[in-house]
Amino acid sequence: MVLTVHLNAELSELRVERSGPKRRKVIGSTEEADEYAPSSQLDPKFGIDVEDVDADRLFPSSEKFSGTGSSSVQLPPRRMTLTYRMKDDLEALFQMTRDASPPKRRVRSLRVVRATYGFGDASGDGFGGAIDLLPTRRLEFAHFQRALFKLSRASEFDRES
């Protein structure tokens, strides 16, 4: 429930309304320049609403992009269709962020072990790896295929078994 409230607050910050470029016009005087930024752009509460603002002013030449290579300014679409792998990726990301608190990730350590045997393979969308370590003799194995993440870990793995 708390998350939902937080989420809504986030979305209110993220939402940006934008329209396409207006017709181009050479601005020759201050009055004409004012026409391009009418007072209706001002948000009654916090400030400016960029809707109906000339796109040339909002996106200077260095920020423009043209998706088709034509000379016209092409703004990104308002809505996108999610790609097929998004669902799998989200599932994996949910798994990784399932802890209530951010996990501490060890980057470097004074406690060092020596790898005596290593194995790894990558093919297509999948990857797998196995490693046997001394002196803890711990085996770690990771496998993901089409973004389905699985991690199995066995501490104190018995080499003889």
Added chain:
Amino acid sequence: MVKGMRMWISESLVPWTRQQRSPDNGIFPLVLDKINVIRDRRYVACGEIESLMNYFAVSKGDTDVCVVYDGTLSGLNGSLWAPYFPLPTLQSHLRIVEPGTYMADNDVGECFHDWILDARVRKWCGIDLTSILRSETRVWERWERCAMGLRPSPYVSFRGVLWLKEESHGDPSDPENVFRWERVELNLPGHEDCAPHKSWVSKRRSDGSLAADSISFVDDIRPTGPTEADARQASQVMAKQAAWCGIQDATRKQRDVSQTPDAWAGYVVHTADGDVSTMVEQTKWVKAKAKLQWVSNQLESGSGVEYKPLESIRGFLVYVAQAYPPMIPYLRGFHGTLDSRRPNRTKDGFDGTFER
């Protein structure tokens, strides 16, 4: 620096002199307070004005606002240019620590306003204060310092902070200098004596210990040292040098040296218990989960997802993934979705130009 860092002006500006609308009554006192502060400190002052900048307030928590001076609407940002510059990442920070390193936190106060605005640009940085001051007559003043919302401000500020770093680090061969170092040590995988707890490239003192150093994320400075005393001295030297250069050192935000300090640029780096470990702040973690939930809800709705929020979420997750690299492969769905609007894309959004 006294006259202001020279800015790049790409084209002349068409004057923009739209009258500033008064903020909503609910936030009027908060905006007025902010305006009074910059006037009292002479960050804005009277002078020749050719063009105005619109300003507006954005919420900062529940009880405060941040006033942004919009250089885009007036066309000013289109007339100014600033070069690309890289910011340090979490990996940059990890280069200057190893297990046992002590870290401090210095903060530059009002980082943008510390820097004098280029004299040629000031006339285009006017602000209309008539409505906010409830004045009968027109009140126009102009920025004398780099403003929030002006395109070159981040570049100017960060460049200034890097100058501060260079100045404060001083002569590396001076034995009295806390930032002294003798050699650059390579500790690369494949070396016979490679030590996994050390960084691949590091500055070393004559006794072999890691040299004191610092890293700056714009206004967030993190001095480090091999011992508690060295880290404290490094912090002190940087604060004094900042004061000498006329840059505000916000002592109220300073934190004592520690092996388990609070966040730097949103990342938490600990060097205690024989490990160097990283994580993100709790707030960032909760935020990441909330954003993922939002995307999931959009996915279930089946009506697609708005471009801008998704782009913002992608950026945030890239930031979080710096602390958790295993997340990186799973951001492909975001990259692919956002790039699918481009031509010659495959069904998963990748560039299919050379696909056979």
